[in-house]
Amino acid sequence: MYYFKHNDQHIDATAESGKLGRLVNHSRNGNLITKTMIVDKVPRLALMAKTDISKGAELLYDYGDRSKEALEHHPWLAS
Ligand SMILES: C[S@@+](CC[C@H](N)C(=O)[O-])C[C@H]1O[C@@H](n2cnc3c(N)ncnc32)[C@H](O)[C@@H]1O
Numbered sequence: 001m002y003y004f005k006h007n008d009q010h011i012d013a014t015a016e017s018g019k020l021g022r023l024v025n026h027s028r029n030g031n032l033i034t035k036t037m038i039v040d041k042v043p044r045l046a047l048m049a050k051t052d053i054s055k056g057a058e059l060l061y062d063y064g065d066r067s068k069e070a071l072e073h074h075p076w077l078a079s
Helices: 068-073
Strands: 003-006 009-012 032-039 042-049
Touching: none
Parallel strands: none
Antiparallel strands: 003 009, 032 042
C-alpha cells in the first residue's frame, strides 16, 4: 500500500522512519498530492498541497490502492 514508483525505482514507505509524512492518513479527496523526486541522489516522496489549506485542516492524500485484496482488508481505502 505504501510503495511509490519513480522511473525504474520504487520508494518503500512502509517502514517506520520518524518522518512526519508517515502520519498522513488517506482520503480519495485529500488536500495533498504525492510527487516522487530525487533529492541528493535519493528517491523521495514529496507531499504537496493541491490548493491552499486552512490552518487546522487535516492533511490527507490518496494512497491510491484500489485492489480488491486491499479493499477487503482496508475498507477505508474506498472513501
Ligand atoms: C501511514 S499510516 C497513517 C498514520 C496513522 N493513522 C498513525 O496514526 O500512525 C497508515 C495507517 O493509518 C491508518 N489510516 C490511514 N488512513 C485512514 C483512513 N482514512 N481511515 C482509517 N484508517 C486510516 C491505517 O491503519 C493505515 O494503515
